[in-house]
Amino acid sequence: MxxxxxxxxxxxxxxxxxxxxxxxxxxxxxxxxxxxxxxxxxxxxxxxxxxxxxxxxxxxxxxxxxxxxxxxxxxxxxxxxxxxxxxxxxxxxxxxxxxxxxxxxxxxxxxxxxxxxxxxxxxxxxxxxxxxxxxxxxxxxxxxxxxxxxxxxxxxxxxxxxxxxxxxxxxxxxxxxxxxxxxxxxxxxxxxxxDTHKTAAFDFAIEELERYRQLKLQQAARIIVESLYRLITFQQSSSRLETMAKEKLAAVMPDEISQFNEKLNHMEREGQQQLEALFLYHQLEADIVRLQVHQSELMDASHWSLWGLEKGQLIMVSAGAGAAIGLLADAGLGGASLMTGAVSGGVVGGLSGWLGLDWLKDKLPAWLSYNSEKHLLGPVRDPNFAFVILGRALSHASAMLIRSHADQNKLVIDQSKLNVMQSLALKTQVRLLKQFRQLSDSGLQSKAADKLRTWVFQQLTEEV
Ligand SMILES: Nc1nc2c(ncn2[C@@H]2O[C@H](COP(=O)(O)OP(=O)(O)OP(=O)(O)O)[C@@H](O)[C@H]2O)c(=O)[nH]1
Ligand SMILES: [Mg+2]
Known part of the structure; x- marks a missing residue:
């Protein structure tokens, strides 16, 4: 029975x-x-x-x-x-x-x-x-x-x-x-x-459903921060870069960069799929523009501003964090390590232009000699990268949370959601920026990771 x-x-x-x-x-x-x-x-x-x-x-x-x-x-x-x-x-x-x-x-x-x-x-x-x-x-x-x-x-x-x-x-x-x-x-x-015999049972089930929903949102926040961590710390080592003569590196770089992008996108999609499975979506097709870290500009400018912060905003945020110099140095190192052995005038121009500081150019030779010994691509040190990743993750998650299981269409990311990180208060952006850095330095057990999970959970709760 x-x-x-x-x-x-x-x-x-x-x-x-x-x-x-x-x-x-x-x-x-x-x-x-x-x-x-x-x-x-x-x-x-x-x-x-x-x-x-x-x-x-x-x-x-x-x-x-x-x-x-x-x-x-x-x-x-x-x-x-x-x-x-x-x-x-x-x-x-x-x-x-x-x-x-x-x-x-x-x-x-x-x-x-x-x-x-x-x-x-x-x-x-x-x-x-x-x-x-x-x-x-x-x-x-x-x-x-x-x-x-x-x-x-x-x-x-x-x-x-x-x-x-x-x-x-x-x-x-x-x-x-x-x-x-x-x-x-x-x-x-x-x-x-x-069904009057079942009224109490239904009331109980409804309470349970609500409790489950909260637990799932917490779990979702964990998945999102874990995925963020994996993406912002991702490094690709390449035996090819080690064995190849320096002069020939330029020729293989486009391929290396494209592999790097492949892996970034794959890791991001894995995180999204974990989230989809958590909310019982088995065959979701997500319509979301690919992550792309470019050789010349680190990332397509339009995607940057779409998902993360505007250029000007980022500089403000860095200054607000009292970490401008450190961040710029980081960004420089990230740029150089990403471009190991293949730094062209364009890269330097793009990077320093993006940050709006010509003095970066002067530092170039030092990064080159340092990084070309590591034979590694990444991690993407650019501080905006974490904003981009988290902005995308939140957009995906909230589109899924308000979705019906009866919906037959692709998961469409609401345009207004794209600017989610840009529209945060400067104070919040500064705090997040510090937490991203701590997360990447100290990992998923750190206080920063906890704080990020709490913040992401709050964002998700506001969505539903
Ligand atoms: N816009 C809109 N479309 C809906 C809504 N509910 C159902 N549809 C669409 O209507 C069509 C029929 O929906 P189904 O759920 O398959 O209808 P059904 O009553 O089970 O149909 P049969 O099994 O053929 O009897 C589908 O294309 C649905 O996407 C709704 O609330 N709004
Ligand atoms: Mg039917």
């Missing part, structure tokens, strides 16, 4: 039934498509906490022959108390036959004890053809909730409410693609009202 509630999500074809199932059970593997008649058989999806099922939703095919079905049910004159048996007789009679294949599929879970969630589209006008479906559902005698899905807007919501109230004890508006986490919880509370 199961001790969790089960609800069958039913309705007309193509009204977002599967979308409701995907959103509420946080399962991106429910089949959803604009093609009517996508769901052909009933399929159970469970929401689990700690491997324990909280509730189950049954995704069902839409009604195809509601009129004929009701006509069959009404052939015999039965009193209201006998109607559920009549529905059972319908299932028994047509089971295994082609004639009412969809109706049999969708009515079976209901007659096995599932509550009913009836989904309609609130952007289309109400019409009496739905009365047949609602009447059949009434015949089952099961507890019934109607969900108005405002697929293309809420123009007809009020009209629908009037009609639905006559057939359903509870009527709610729920948009499976855009509902917030709180709206999910509210709806679950309504499920609890539908």
């Amino acid at each position: 199961r001790d969790h509630p089960v609800f069958a999500v039913v309705g007309h074809p193509n009204k977002g039934k599967s979308s409701v199932v995907a959103a509420l059970t946080q399962n991106d593997q429910v089949k959803i498509s604009p093609v009517s008649g996508t769901t052909r058989v009933s399929q159970h999806f469970a929401l689990k906490l700690d491997n324990k099922i909280v509730f189950e939703l049954v995704d069902t095919p839409g009604f195809q022959r509601a009129n004929k079905c009701l006509a069959w049910l009404s052939q015999e004159n039965v009193t209201a108390d006998q109607r559920p048996q009549r529905v059972d007789a319908f299932i028994a009679h047509f089971s295994g036959r082609k004639e009412f294949i969809d109706e049999v599929e969708l009515l079976t879970p209901i007659m096995q004890g599932a509550g009913i969630i009836y989904v309609i589209d609130g952007s289309l006008p109400y019409s009496p053809e739905y009365e047949t479906e609602m009447e059949i559902l009434r015949w089952t005698g099961s507890a019934r909730l109607a969900l108005i899905n405002p697929i293309g807007g809420d123009t007809y919501v009020a009209q629908w409410q009037q009609a639905l109230n006559q057939y359903f004890s509870l009527v709610r508006v729920f948009d499976p693609l855009h509902a917030s986490f709180d709206q999910h919880l509210q709806l679950l509370r309504t499920f609890g009202q539908l």
Whole structure:
């Protein structure tokens, strides 16, 4: 005997039934498509906490022959108390036959004890053809909730409410693609009202879901800071650089840089995927511009300003941190070690130009001799790099946090999020800058790492 509630999500074809199932059970593997008649058989999806099922939703095919079905049910004159048996007789009679294949599929879970969630589209006008479906559902005698899905807007919501109230004890508006986490919880509370034996169990489950959400956000902050650490400390050693004659290094550098970029992107994607798995996304395609550290300018200028801080801002931040000289030296070293053996006039021009200081040029010979002995590329010491990485991570995370599991599109990073690091208060930027440096020096066990995790957690909490 199961001790969790089960609800069958039913309705007309193509009204977002599967979308409701995907959103509420946080399962991106429910089949959803604009093609009517996508769901052909009933399929159970469970929401689990700690491997324990909280509730189950049954995704069902839409009604195809509601009129004929009701006509069959009404052939015999039965009193209201006998109607559920009549529905059972319908299932028994047509089971295994082609004639009412969809109706049999969708009515079976209901007659096995599932509550009913009836989904309609609130952007289309109400019409009496739905009365047949609602009447059949009434015949089952099961507890019934109607969900108005405002697929293309809420123009007809009020009209629908009037009609639905006559057939359903509870009527709610729920948009499976855009509902917030709180709206999910509210709806679950309504499920609890539908099944009065389970109200307390649902209230408990809702508390647990909220607690889990917090734990997951903390875990997300850990993943983001860990990924940040790996990226800002990443070094690529190259035997090729060791063995190759100095004169020939210039020829292999583009290839080395491109490998370096490959690895950076790979590491970043790994962090994103850990986060996606944490929030139960299994097949997310993220549309996010690639990280690119260039040989000539360290990084494409447009990407820099998109993800991190503007040039001017960074110089201000460095000065504010009281670390201007140290940072510039670091940036210089980073630039040189990245370009080991292949420093051209362009690089120096780009770097010192970017930092706005010509005196860097004078230091060049010293870095060269120092770094060319290390045969290493990276880590990218440029202080803006950490801002870029964290800005990207937060953008990815928040886009995912507000996403619905019913969403079929690529994960799109909201343009306004791109400037997340630029729009922080100068004080915060300065503090972060210090923490990035400490993180890269002292690692993930450091106080700075803790503080960064707390800050990232706060940012994520504000998103949801
Ligand atoms: N814009 C928008 N589109 C939605 C919403 N809900 C569902 N859709 C889209 O409507 C189409 C049908 O959604 P499904 O969830 O597959 O509908 P269904 O009722 O399960 O359809 P069948 O299985 O074919 O009966 C899909 O393209 C969804 O992305 C919504 O709230 N807003
Ligand atoms: Mg479907």
